[in-house]
Amino acid sequence: MLTGHHLSSLVVDRLCDQSRGESTAVTCFYLDFAARKEQSVASILGSLLRQLVGGMEKVPDGITKVFEEEKKAIGGRGPRLPDIVKMLRAVTSSLRTFVCIDALDECAGANRVKLLNSLHQILETSLHTRIFIIGRPHVRAEVEKRLAGRVISVPVGPNKDDII
Numbered sequence: 001m002l003t004g005h006h007l008s009s010l011v012v013d014r015l016c017d018q019s020r021g022e023s024t025a026v027t028c029f030y031l032d033f034a035a036r037k038e039q040s041v042a043s044i045l046g047s048l049l050r051q052l053v054g055g056m057e058k059v060p061d062g063i064t065k066v067f068e069e070e071k072k073a074i075g076g077r078g079p080r081l082p083d084i085v086k087m088l089r090a091v092t093s094s095l096r097t098f099v100c101i102d103a104l105d106e107c108a109g110a111n112r113v114k115l116l117n118s119l120h121q122i123l124e125t126s127l128h129t130r131i132f133i134i135g136r137p138h139v140r141a142e143v144e145k146r147l148a149g150r151v152i153s154v155p156v157g158p159n160k161d162d163i164i
Contacts, residue, residue, distance in 0.1 A: 008132075026100070027047075028051075029048060029100070032103070041081055044101075045081070049084055060091065062087070066087060085122065088122050092122055093127075100133075101131070101133045105135040105138065112142065113142070113146070116142065137155065140153055
């Protein structure tokens with residue numbers, strides 16, 4: 001039986017294979033219900049940013065500057081959500097990017113809203129960015145609402161043979 005995690009992995013593998021040798025980035029994040037507290041919107045988007053920057057020959061100066069400034073704060077902290085969104089917008093605006101998010105339904109409700117709103121902000125300036133989201137049917141309306149006009153929804157579910 002093909003599960004959501006399997007489908008996401010297949011999509012990520014396919015995108016990576018197809019984009020090899022091109023100026024394209026593929027990022028992914030797998031949400032986990034058991035790690036809800038650790039998976040803040042900033043940590044999710046921060047992970048996507050790390051994946052994007054990790055594939056670059058040189059880290060853009062603007063990103064380096066933000067991280068250096070935040071390190072100077074008491075105790076050294078990471079960038080805040082608005083800064084992360086701004087950096088993602090900058091990087092993805094000039095790079096064909098695929099973002100894959102698995103198990104969106106496992107994200108806490110308030111975080112899910114912030115995440116979808118942040119993704120919407122990124123899509124506003126990143127015309128070549130595509131987002132692939134997997135989640136249970138109950139999050140579909142929320143995705144369509146938050147990413148209005150930028151969504152093609154494809155229901156995927158088990159058939160009787162899978163259940164048997």
